[in-house]
Amino acid sequence: xxxxxxxxxxxxxxxxxxxxxxxxxxxxxxxxxxxxxxxxxxxxxxxxxxxxxxxxxxxxxxxxxxxxxxxxxxxxxxxxxxxxxxxxxxxxxxxxxxxxxxxxxxxxxxxxxxxxxxxxxxxxxxxxxxxxxxxxxxxxxxxxxxxxxxxxxxxxxxxxxxx
Numbered sequence: 118x119x120x121x122x123x124x125x126x127x128x129x130x131x132x133x134x135x136x137x138x139x140x141x142x143x144x145x146x147x148x149x150x151x152x153x154x155x156x157x158x159x160x161x162x163x164x165x166x167x168x169x170x171x172x173x174x175x176x177x178x179x180x181x182x183x184x185x186x187x188x189x190x191x192x193x194x195x196x197x198x199x200x201x202x203x204x205x206x207x208x209x210x211x212x213x214x215x216x217x218x219x220x221x222x223x224x225x226x227x228x229x230x231x232x233x234x235x236x237x238x239x240x241x242x243x244x245x246x247x248x249x250x251x252x253x254x255x256x257x258x259x260x261x262x263x264x265x266x267x268x269x270x271x272x273x274x275x276x277x278x279x280x
Contacts, residue, residue: 119201120140120202121139122199124196124197131180132181135179150204151165151202152203153201154200158190160188165210165211208239211246218255219258226265230265237270240272245257264279
Protein backbone atom coordinates (compact mmCIF):
# COMPACT_ATOMS: atom_id res chain seq x y z
CA UNK A 118 0.00 0.00 0.00
CA UNK A 119 1.33 3.41 -0.95
CA UNK A 120 0.13 6.88 -1.84
CA UNK A 121 0.79 8.83 -4.97
CA UNK A 122 3.68 11.27 -4.77
CA UNK A 123 2.30 14.57 -3.46
CA UNK A 124 3.65 18.02 -2.67
CA UNK A 125 3.88 19.24 0.91
CA UNK A 126 5.30 22.02 2.99
CA UNK A 127 5.83 22.45 6.69
CA UNK A 128 2.57 23.03 8.55
CA UNK A 129 4.49 24.63 11.42
CA UNK A 130 7.95 24.31 12.86
CA UNK A 131 7.77 20.52 13.34
CA UNK A 132 4.83 19.06 11.38
CA UNK A 133 3.82 18.15 7.86
CA UNK A 134 0.19 18.32 6.83
CA UNK A 135 -1.20 15.23 5.06
CA UNK A 136 -4.52 15.90 3.27
CA UNK A 137 -7.37 13.57 4.18
CA UNK A 138 -7.85 12.38 0.58
CA UNK A 139 -4.19 11.28 0.44
CA UNK A 140 -4.30 9.33 3.72
CA UNK A 141 -7.85 7.94 3.37
CA UNK A 142 -6.89 4.37 2.39
CA UNK A 143 -4.38 4.16 5.27
CA UNK A 144 -7.00 5.46 7.72
CA UNK A 145 -9.54 2.89 6.51
CA UNK A 146 -6.96 0.17 7.11
CA UNK A 147 -6.40 1.63 10.63
CA UNK A 148 -2.71 2.20 9.99
CA UNK A 149 -1.17 4.82 12.24
CA UNK A 150 2.50 4.32 11.32
CA UNK A 151 3.98 4.81 7.87
CA UNK A 152 7.27 4.74 6.04
CA UNK A 153 7.90 8.11 4.42
CA UNK A 154 10.00 8.98 1.40
CA UNK A 155 10.63 12.71 1.04
CA UNK A 156 12.49 14.41 -1.83
CA UNK A 157 13.75 17.95 -2.25
CA UNK A 158 15.97 19.07 -5.10
CA UNK A 159 18.52 16.25 -5.45
CA UNK A 160 18.11 14.78 -1.94
CA UNK A 161 15.84 11.93 -0.84
CA UNK A 162 15.39 10.64 2.69
CA UNK A 163 13.37 7.80 4.16
CA UNK A 164 12.05 7.64 7.71
CA UNK A 165 9.20 6.19 9.77
CA UNK A 166 6.50 8.31 11.31
CA UNK A 167 3.32 8.15 13.37
CA UNK A 168 0.36 9.80 11.70
CA UNK A 169 -1.97 11.80 13.93
CA UNK A 170 -5.42 13.07 13.01
CA UNK A 171 -5.97 16.79 13.50
CA UNK A 172 -8.70 17.25 16.13
CA UNK A 173 -10.16 20.29 14.36
CA UNK A 174 -10.19 19.00 10.78
CA UNK A 175 -10.30 15.69 8.93
CA UNK A 176 -6.68 16.07 7.92
CA UNK A 177 -3.57 14.33 9.24
CA UNK A 178 -0.08 15.35 10.24
CA UNK A 179 3.30 13.81 10.98
CA UNK A 180 6.28 15.05 12.95
CA UNK A 181 9.11 16.38 10.83
CA UNK A 182 11.72 17.63 13.26
CA UNK A 183 14.74 19.83 12.73
CA UNK A 184 17.07 16.86 12.18
CA UNK A 185 14.98 15.59 9.25
CA UNK A 186 14.51 19.11 7.87
CA UNK A 187 18.28 19.63 7.90
CA UNK A 188 18.95 16.19 6.40
CA UNK A 189 16.56 16.94 3.51
CA UNK A 190 17.73 20.55 3.23
CA UNK A 191 14.33 22.22 3.53
CA UNK A 192 13.43 25.53 5.14
CA UNK A 193 10.10 26.75 6.54
CA UNK A 194 8.69 28.04 3.22
CA UNK A 195 9.97 25.25 0.95
CA UNK A 196 7.69 22.74 -0.76
CA UNK A 197 8.89 19.21 -1.40
CA UNK A 198 7.59 15.85 -2.59
CA UNK A 199 6.51 13.06 -0.34
CA UNK A 200 5.16 9.55 -0.64
CA UNK A 201 3.77 7.33 2.13
CA UNK A 202 4.11 3.56 2.29
CA UNK A 203 2.63 0.93 4.58
CA UNK A 204 5.07 0.30 7.42
CA UNK A 205 6.21 -3.29 6.88
CA UNK A 206 8.95 -3.15 9.52
CA UNK A 207 8.73 -5.29 12.64
CA UNK A 208 9.21 -2.41 15.10
CA UNK A 209 8.09 0.64 13.12
CA UNK A 210 11.71 1.64 12.60
CA UNK A 211 14.80 -0.02 11.12
CA UNK A 212 16.79 -1.78 13.82
CA UNK A 213 20.56 -1.15 13.71
CA UNK A 214 22.58 -4.19 12.68
CA UNK A 215 24.70 -3.89 15.84
CA UNK A 216 21.68 -4.10 18.15
CA UNK A 217 20.28 -7.02 16.17
CA UNK A 218 23.56 -8.94 16.47
CA UNK A 219 23.84 -8.26 20.21
CA UNK A 220 20.26 -9.52 20.67
CA UNK A 221 21.16 -12.68 18.72
CA UNK A 222 23.97 -13.34 21.20
CA UNK A 223 21.85 -12.51 24.28
CA UNK A 224 18.50 -14.28 24.05
CA UNK A 225 17.58 -13.40 27.64
CA UNK A 226 17.80 -9.66 26.94
CA UNK A 227 15.94 -10.10 23.64
CA UNK A 228 13.13 -11.94 25.43
CA UNK A 229 12.75 -9.03 27.86
CA UNK A 230 12.90 -6.55 24.96
CA UNK A 231 10.06 -8.37 23.19
CA UNK A 232 7.81 -7.93 26.26
CA UNK A 233 8.09 -4.12 26.09
CA UNK A 234 5.48 -1.89 24.49
CA UNK A 235 5.98 -0.99 20.83
CA UNK A 236 6.80 2.60 21.82
CA UNK A 237 9.49 1.55 24.31
CA UNK A 238 11.03 -0.76 21.74
CA UNK A 239 11.18 2.07 19.19
CA UNK A 240 12.66 4.44 21.79
CA UNK A 241 15.45 1.98 22.56
CA UNK A 242 16.12 1.40 18.85
CA UNK A 243 16.21 5.16 18.19
CA UNK A 244 18.56 5.63 21.14
CA UNK A 245 21.05 3.14 19.67
CA UNK A 246 20.60 4.41 16.08
CA UNK A 247 21.58 7.97 16.88
CA UNK A 248 25.23 7.01 17.40
CA UNK A 249 27.28 7.30 14.21
CA UNK A 250 30.16 5.07 15.25
CA UNK A 251 29.51 1.33 14.90
CA UNK A 252 31.61 0.45 17.95
CA UNK A 253 29.64 2.95 20.06
CA UNK A 254 26.37 1.33 18.89
CA UNK A 255 27.74 -2.08 19.93
CA UNK A 256 28.85 -0.77 23.34
CA UNK A 257 25.48 0.89 23.95
CA UNK A 258 23.62 -2.23 22.80
CA UNK A 259 25.58 -4.30 25.34
CA UNK A 260 24.61 -1.83 28.11
CA UNK A 261 20.97 -1.99 26.98
CA UNK A 262 21.03 -5.78 27.19
CA UNK A 263 22.49 -5.78 30.69
CA UNK A 264 19.90 -3.22 31.84
CA UNK A 265 17.02 -5.18 30.31
CA UNK A 266 18.14 -8.32 32.16
CA UNK A 267 18.27 -6.34 35.43
CA UNK A 268 14.71 -5.10 34.87
CA UNK A 269 15.63 -1.54 33.88
CA UNK A 270 13.37 -0.74 30.93
CA UNK A 271 13.09 3.05 31.05
CA UNK A 272 14.14 4.22 27.56
CA UNK A 273 15.54 7.46 29.02
CA UNK A 274 18.04 5.74 31.30
CA UNK A 275 18.59 2.41 29.56
CA UNK A 276 21.84 3.55 27.90
CA UNK A 277 23.46 4.28 31.25
CA UNK A 278 25.21 1.52 33.17
CA UNK A 279 23.09 0.56 36.21
CA UNK A 280 24.80 -0.77 39.31
